[in-house]
Amino acid sequence: xxxxxxxxxxxxxxxxxxxxxxxxxxxxxxxxxxxxxxxxxxxxxxxxxxxxxxxxxxxxxxxxxxxxxxxxxxxxxxxxxxxxxxxxxxxxxxxxxxxxxxxxxxxxxxxxxxxxxxxxxxxxxxxxxxxxxxxxxxxxxxxxxxxxxxxxxxxxxxxxxxxxxxxxxxxxxxxxxxxxxxxxxxxxxxxxxxxxxxxxxxxxxxxxxxxxxxxxxxxxxxxxxxxxxxxxxxxxxxxxxxxxxxxxxxxxxxxxxxxxxxxxxxxxxxxxxxxxxxxxxxxxxxxxxxxxxxxxxxxxxxxxxxxxxxxxxxxxxxxxxxxxxxxxxxxxxxxxxxxxxxxxxxxxxxxxxxxxxxxxxxxxxxxxxxxxxxxxxxxxxxxxxxxxxxxx
Numbered sequence: 001x002x003x004x005x006x007x008x009x010x011x012x013x014x015x016x017x018x019x020x021x022x023x024x025x026x027x028x029x030x031x032x033x034x035x036x037x038x039x040x041x042x043x044x045x046x047x048x049x050x051x052x053x054x055x056x057x058x059x060x061x062x063x064x065x066x067x068x069x070x071x072x073x074x075x076x077x078x079x080x081x082x083x084x085x086x087x088x089x090x091x092x093x094x095x096x097x098x099x100x101x102x103x104x105x106x107x108x109x110x111x112x113x114x115x116x117x118x119x120x121x122x123x124x125x126x127x128x129x130x131x132x133x134x135x136x137x138x139x140x141x142x143x144x145x146x147x148x149x150x151x152x153x154x155x156x157x158x159x160x161x162x163x164x165x166x167x168x169x170x171x172x173x174x175x176x177x178x179x180x181x182x183x184x185x186x187x188x189x190x191x192x193x194x195x196x197x198x199x200x201x202x203x204x205x206x207x208x209x210x211x212x213x214x215x216x217x218x219x220x221x222x223x224x225x226x227x228x229x230x231x232x233x234x235x236x237x238x239x240x241x242x243x244x245x246x247x248x249x250x251x252x253x254x255x256x257x258x259x260x261x262x263x264x265x266x267x268x269x270x271x272x273x274x275x276x277x278x279x280x281x282x283x284x285x286x287x288x289x290x291x292x293x294x295x296x297x298x299x300x301x302x303x304x305x306x307x308x309x310x311x312x313x314x315x316x317x318x319x320x321x322x323x324x325x326x327x328x329x330x331x332x333x334x335x336x337x338x339x340x341x342x343x344x345x346x347x348x349x350x351x352x353x354x355x356x357x358x359x360x361x362x363x364x365x366x367x368x369x370x371x372x373x374x375x376x377x378x379x380x381x382x383x384x385x386x387x388x389x390x391x392x
Contacts, residue, residue, distance in 0.1 A: 013104035025057035082107035169324025189379035192306030220285035243270030
């Protein structure tokens, strides 16, 4: 007997292409996979803009927009408007969906409205846990765990479990299972690799203009520099770069970007500040710089690290060993653990690193890019299966 209604899914998040956001691109990439498997896709997002950078993803699916409330930078106005936007997004997704709803992480507390409204209406939904809220507010020191308003949101979110979970890593997934106090069907899928938008091979292998000296080691910080990341780590690198041996490429946006831009108003020799580096050019950077503050473990997992390894580059990670970023990809990088001697660790690393060590480590991870892509493809197929099952 044939199914009367087509298999369908709805993806809801504040941003979607043409907004430039790695999360928006990830949603677009998954939407394309659904369409490839004859699953109807609806996308619910706002008409607001994203204050960031990156490439534009493709627009896939049937688009449903809601009005954006606020696009400014005042944190408290943003928080209040995000709460309203989240309600509008979930209400719209309820109206347009004919299958399960995939709920992402923006605006903050979008998950609160999903927990409040979807279970009550017996609508199956999947939590795609890019960033965790309300935990991010504590990590960002906007509030404390004992705050009664914070406790209200935390309680309401975790007393209503989703039908499925897409997590960025095993450690984050374990944390969420503990908070929900139940086993939830879970798919692990790191963020930072797009399988439906393969990289274009540059014609004639043309190098980017900034890659002028192959004898030097090229470091790069390419991406968001937000509350979860360390400006001190980046300053330590800037202060100790040896321009005779090193070159640092910076593309920074986000809440802390101006701190670094002000710090290098007159960029020292060996430091180049750019507006954008195409994903195709990431492999011209030898060592990508990534940081994650301790309070943000589980709350987010930096996509730039995953993208770097997928592009056959290595990374230097400033953070704690007990997080998904390090545990999943440590063979492709080095670590500086936050401590009182972090700067001296950085200085020692810059003295130690050379072309030979880079090639030695790269030879040990020759299959990493293909393995990561294979894992993402399998995760997409598992999500397709999950959605089909929730459509039954």
